[in-house]
Amino acid sequence: MADSSAQEAESHYFTHEPAPKDLKANTTLAREFIARHAAGGRRVVLVTSGGTTVPLETQTVRYIDNFSAGTRGATSAENFLANGYAVMFLHRQFSLLPYSRHYSHNTRSFLDFMEERDGQVVVGAQHQDEMRGVLRQYAAVKRENTLLILSYVTITEYLWNLREVAKLMRPLGPTAMFYLAAAVSDFFVPQDRMVEHKIQSNEEFLGAEAGATTKPPAARTEGKSLIIDLEPVPKFLKQLVDGWAPEAMIVSFKLETDPALLVKKAQYSLNKYAHHLVIGNLLTTRKWEVVFVSEMDGEKWIRVPPNRRTKSFSGVQSLVGAADPLAKQDGFKVDESMAADGTVPQGEPAQEIESVIIPEIEKMHTKLIDRALTRGGA
Numbered sequence: 001m002a003d004s005s006a007q008e009a010e011s012h013y014f015t016h017e018p019a020p021k022d023l024k025a026n027t028t029l030a031r032e033f034i035a036r037h038a039a040g041g042r043r044v045v046l047v048t049s050g051g052t053t054v055p056l057e058t059q060t061v062r063y064i065d066n067f068s069a070g071t072r073g074a075t076s077a078e079n080f081l082a083n084g085y086a087v088m089f090l091h092r093q094f095s096l097l098p099y100s101r102h103y104s105h106n107t108r109s110f111l112d113f114m115e116e117r118d119g120q121v122v123v124g125a126q127h128q129d130e131m132r133g134v135l136r137q138y139a140a141v142k143r144e145n146t147l148l149i150l151s152y153v154t155i156t157e158y159l160w161n162l163r164e165v166a167k168l169m170r171p172l173g174p175t176a177m178f179y180l181a182a183a184v185s186d187f188f189v190p191q192d193r194m195v196e197h198k199i200q201s202n203e204e205f206l207g208a209e210a211g212a213t214t215k216p217p218a219a220r221t222e223g224k225s226l227i228i229d230l231e232p233v234p235k236f237l238k239q240l241v242d243g244w245a246p247e248a249m250i251v252s253f254k255l256e257t258d259p260a261l262l263v264k265k266a267q268y269s270l271n272k273y274a275h276h277l278v279i280g281n282l283l284t285t286r287k288w289e290v291v292f293v294s295e296m297d298g299e300k301w302i303r304v305p306p307n308r309r310t311k312s313f314s315g316v317q318s319l320v321g322a323a324d325p326l327a328k329q330d331g332f333k334v335d336e337s338m339a340a341d342g343t344v345p346q347g348e349p350a351q352e353i354e355s356v357i358i359p360e361i362e363k364m365h366t367k368l369i370d371r372a373l374t375r376g377g378a
């Protein structure tokens with residue numbers, strides 16, 4: 001059962017922060033998608049991806065943002081689809097998308113993959129194999145209708161969508177999964193402390209932006225300085241675990257920059273919210289290693305080989321688990337981040353780490369579903 005202070009925080013937040021205009025359209029699509037895949041017996045995962053913005057003005061000119069490009073989310077979505085899941089991809093508008101990510105958000109334009117042959121525009125000979133592979137996966141997903149793309153921009157839009165879609169997923173029971181890879185703001189400007197118009201920097205016009213604000217504005221100019229006084233975003237993971245989708249498998253991410261804190265904070269989150277898995281990652285090494293922290297398996301590091309410019313691994317085999325002998329051979333401390341000794345890989349890894357992460361999660365999900373079936377049948 002959800003505790004009453006968490007319920008009050010939920011009710012206060014969703015009463016005071018307006019729902020996004022496209023919420024109804026999103027929930028209609030999600031309801032239909034979930035019903036279709038529930039009937040077909042497919043597991044459904046909600047993948048969240050990309051950063052959330054914190055607007056400073058109602059008519060937003062300025063906002064606070066974070067670094068996330070949505071690589072983790074988009075790559076994970078592809079791997080869930082390859083492993084038979086139906087995926088609802090709740091992503092920050094204009095961040096990376098599954099499949100098209102291979103040809104977007106890059107200094108190389110998609111036009112660099114094309115050439116003209118006998119008057120026809122075609123994919124260049126050297127890109128044929130790779131693009132055929134991506135195209136075939138994309139075409140299969142479209143044919144089977146296994147990917148639903150939903151978007152948000154602000155923290156409030158993200159939370160409204162998460163809550164409504166989660167409630168729709170509740171009837172799926174343990175076959176549903178939440179994979180929360182979005183980089184969600186911890187602080188925000190509540191609606192009743194947000195100025196209507198663009199914050200003025202010219203002292204002659206100070207105060208003109210206030211509009212309907214009933215309380216002192218959270219972002220305002222004082223003299224020549226911009227003062228921003230944000231409030232904490234309520235932690236809704238508890239509500240998700242206890243109230244919105246209590247039977248689903250829930251995977252959250254923990255991002256840190258200090259290697260000494262990562263496992264402690266992941267463990268803290270697992271204890272506090274009592275969900276299934278926290279995946280810890282460091283900003284600098286997140287494409288090469290993550291740590292799984294769960295009640296089921298304890299602490300388990302997952303790694304993929306760095307590229308040749310950094311510390312070498314033997315072969316291109318991925319490494320899973322604290323007891324992996326390969327990890328020992330290659331001189332990595334198996335139970336802490338490679339960043340602990342200052343190793344920060346450059347470039348791109350030889351293999352995308354999500355291709356190791358998702359099959360590991362799928363195995364955990366199968367165990368959880370089996371346990372739920374055993375309990376239900378007992």
Ligand code: PAZ
Nearest residue numbers: 068069070071072181183253254255
């Ligand atoms: O989007 P990206 O691939 O650049 O980064 C992924 C990530 C680091 C945002 C994600 O793996 C993560 O840790 N998300 C949760 C962040 C947090 O709120 O702690």
